[in-house]
Amino acid sequence: MLLGTWNLENLYRPGGPFGPEDEAAYASKLASLAAVITELDPALLGVQEVGDPGALEDLAGMLDDDWRIALSEHADSRGIRVGFLSRTDPTVVADTVAFPAELLPVQADDAGLTAGQAGRGFLAVEVAGDGDGPPLRVAVCHLKSKLLSYPNGRFHPRDEGERARYGAYALYRRAAEAVALRALADELLDGDGRDRDVAVLGDLNDEVQAATTQILLGPPGSEIGTPGYDRPDDGDAFRLWDVAPLIPAAQRYSRVNFGRRELIDHVLLSHRLVRRVTVAGTGLPDEVPPRLPSVGPDPAERRGVAGSDHAPVWVRVG
Secondary structure: OEEEEEEEEEEOOOOOOOOOOOHHHHHHHHHHHHHHHHHHOOOEEEEEEEOOHHHHHHHHHOOOOOOEEEEOOOOOOOOOEEEEEEOOOOEEEEEEEEOOOOOOOEEOOOOOOEEOEEEEEEEEEEEOOOOOOOOEEEEEEEOOOOOOOEHHHEOOOOOHHHHHHHHHHHHHHHHHHHHHHHHHHHHHHOOOOOOOEEEEEEEOOOOOOOHHHHHOOOOOOOOOOOHHHHOOOHHHHOOOEEOHHHOOHHHOOOEEEOOEEEOOEEEEEOHHHHOOEEEEEEOOOOOOOOOOOEEOOOHHHHOOOOOOOOOOEEEEEO
């Protein structure tokens, strides 16, 4: 079984302010995305930046067989949301933007606006497991971006003080969203990660060692590649393992930002699931390294471009 995540980058039907300008560009984008998904051949794929639910239906219609769709009802101000493409019927078990009750709203701009919930929904589904195994429960997310936006639709700051402040506001929001996502993971694990197949995946908008990413892992000291990985302890029931160390070094990135390779899309697995991973990667299995464009501060510059500025991240579980 191949399980993956992919930011589809501005998946809209043509004619709106964010998607392709014409049908030809739209068809080219769909064909490019469909070719990757077909070659990847996932059993379940978490997706981000679905701006138009109909566009995901159009994409699914270009794939082989009969794919099922699950989409969050919680979109951001541009209408983008997370979802799943699945080979089997997914049952939605959670679709939420809620912060934990103990977490206060965080500052979001210079005017004092606060954010008391996630900007985009966290969607969790359950699908049938393999054979006699437990069902697979998977959450998909798209945390607050590191690409900063400023008042009046600007993507460039007036000065370095404004850049620093808005960088902090984005970090506040991303950290709060990570806390909320970890709360959802706790519900899916239910204190039993040694016997449950649970995955949390998506665009975390930060790298492996970032504090926001680390929030999601649970008790420290047992990461892949460390001595604690092969030493069972009580924390295994609550931990999630980032599969990044299993990805070959040449492939260990999912976006190129200002010419710098970053792994900001992640697959996190419960104890029972991570022990069955046979291989992990980014892009396509025979593509080393992924061929990606370099992005800058203005996401609108890639409006209507075919494909995506992210590579899929995936694991194969035996």
